Amino acid sequence: MMTIRSIRPNRWPMSSMILSNLYSSNSSSAAAVQAERTIREGPRNDWTRQEIKSIYDSPVLDLLFHGAQVHRYAHNFREVQQCTLLSIKTGGCSEDCSYCPQSSRYDTGVKSQKLMNKDAVIQAAQKAKEAGSTRFCMGAAWRETVGRKTNFNQILEYVKEIREMGMEVCCTLGMLEKQQALELKAAGLTAYNHNLDTSREYYPKIITTRSYDERLETLTHVREAGINVCSGGIIGLGEAEEDRVGLLHTLATLPTHPESVPINALLAVKGTPLEDQKPVEIWEMVRMIGTARIVMPKAMVRLSAGRVRFSMPEQALCFLAGANSIFTGEKLLTTPNNDIDADQLMFKVLGLIPKAPSFSDDEAKDLEAENCEEAVSSSG
Numbered sequence: 001m002m003t004i005r006s007i008r009p010n011r012w013p014m015s016s017m018i019l020s021n022l023y024s025s026n027s028s029s030a031a032a033v034q035a036e037r038t039i040r041e042g043p044r045n046d047w048t049r050q051e052i053k054s055i056y057d058s059p060v061l062d063l064l065f066h067g068a069q070v071h072r073y074a075h076n077f078r079e080v081q082q083c084t085l086l087s088i089k090t091g092g093c094s095e096d097c098s099y100c101p102q103s104s105r106y107d108t109g110v111k112s113q114k115l116m117n118k119d120a121v122i123q124a125a126q127k128a129k130e131a132g133s134t135r136f137c138m139g140a141a142w143r144e145t146v147g148r149k150t151n152f153n154q155i156l157e158y159v160k161e162i163r164e165m166g167m168e169v170c171c172t173l174g175m176l177e178k179q180q181a182l183e184l185k186a187a188g189l190t191a192y193n194h195n196l197d198t199s200r201e202y203y204p205k206i207i208t209t210r211s212y213d214e215r216l217e218t219l220t221h222v223r224e225a226g227i228n229v230c231s232g233g234i235i236g237l238g239e240a241e242e243d244r245v246g247l248l249h250t251l252a253t254l255p256t257h258p259e260s261v262p263i264n265a266l267l268a269v270k271g272t273p274l275e276d277q278k279p280v281e282i283w284e285m286v287r288m289i290g291t292a293r294i295v296m297p298k299a300m301v302r303l304s305a306g307r308v309r310f311s312m313p314e315q316a317l318c319f320l321a322g323a324n325s326i327f328t329g330e331k332l333l334t335t336p337n338n339d340i341d342a343d344q345l346m347f348k349v350l351g352l353i354p355k356a357p358s359f360s361d362d363e364a365k366d367l368e369a370e371n372c373e374e375a376v377s378s379s380g
């Protein structure tokens with residue numbers, strides 16, 4: 001069994017008396033009990049759905065408080081990673097994801113564009129880096145990458161070059177096969193995003209053109225290739241709370257938790273089948289984030305799409321509950337995103353600090369060696 005040290009080695013041991021006072025005197029909600037267990041034992045993969053439901057159903061302020069406790073043990077609570085997501089190939093997608101303005105099946109006004117060229121992509125990555133982003137994510141509106149050899153090879157080059165800029169690199173290109181995952185890993189990809197979107201039960205109401213198991217298979221290929229897994233979902237699709245619990249249960253019981261869990265709030269787009277969905281409320285986000293933080297303590301929990309609708313105090317509640325990453329930049333693929341100046345002001349007001357990129361030891365050594373070589377050759 002993992003020990004408490006596995007969460008945050010420099011924070012332990014905590015006096016068991018302080019720990020028990022902290023929890024027993026204040027509350028005995030499931031959020032309190034399970035947060036204490038997470039802190040004591042470290043990440044677990046044997047969550048039952050009922051356990052996660054009980055956490056999710058805890059009084060929201062209690063969930064917020066205990067999500068914050070776990071967050072502070074597992075992470076530096078002031079650090080928030082800034083990521084930039086760029087749509088490198090927009091629209092015209094053959095899939096029928098009901099929330100997506102890029103599906104060719106819906107009339108949303110999104111114009112289909114070919115794969116962006118290298119100069120434009122690298123320029124965007126450079127701009128993102130200068131604005132403080134440490135992770136650059138490239139999204140392509142494809143069902144899968146199979147049969148797109150030329151485009152895929154181009155993307156491998158983009159990955160390599162952006163990685164050499166010292167940024168974490170993530171892609172979301174649809175379903176992957178094993179070989180492609182290995183090639184992305186060799187190019188230096190840090191993470192691959194492939195969301196499960198919702199629970200297995202509700203999924204067929206949202207997407208019919210590929211199955212839940214196909215999604216999980218892509219995650220397996222990514223994991224086996226040694227790439228970090230980025231997988232989360234969207235709330236506000238018309239699902240029940242039970243489906244939100246189901247999504248978190250599937251993620252938290254994967255053999256290894258995703259390193260990154262984006263929590264999106266639907267931004268209903270006119271022309272999509274979900275155009276009339278009512279907006280997600282902040283308390284729904286807090287419940288999702290707090291629960292994700294307690295059941296997957298080490299993951300980066302990303303406050304993703306839909307953030308544009310939340311005020312600074314509302315976003316502060318999300319950070320308190322355990323979110324530690326945001327997407328910055330003018331757009332999130334094709335939907336609007338928060339203003340960069342407003343984000344900078346938010347960091348200042350809330351006392352947040354940008355999180356540096358993190359690489360595995362091997363990657364860091366490779367990058368250091370490359371930088372040394374560059375320094376030697378440019379000085380010679």
Ligand code: SF4
Pocket residue numbers: 093094095096097100101102103140141142143174
């Ligand atoms: S979410 Fe991705 S796969 Fe689904 S329609 Fe949009 S671009 Fe295509």
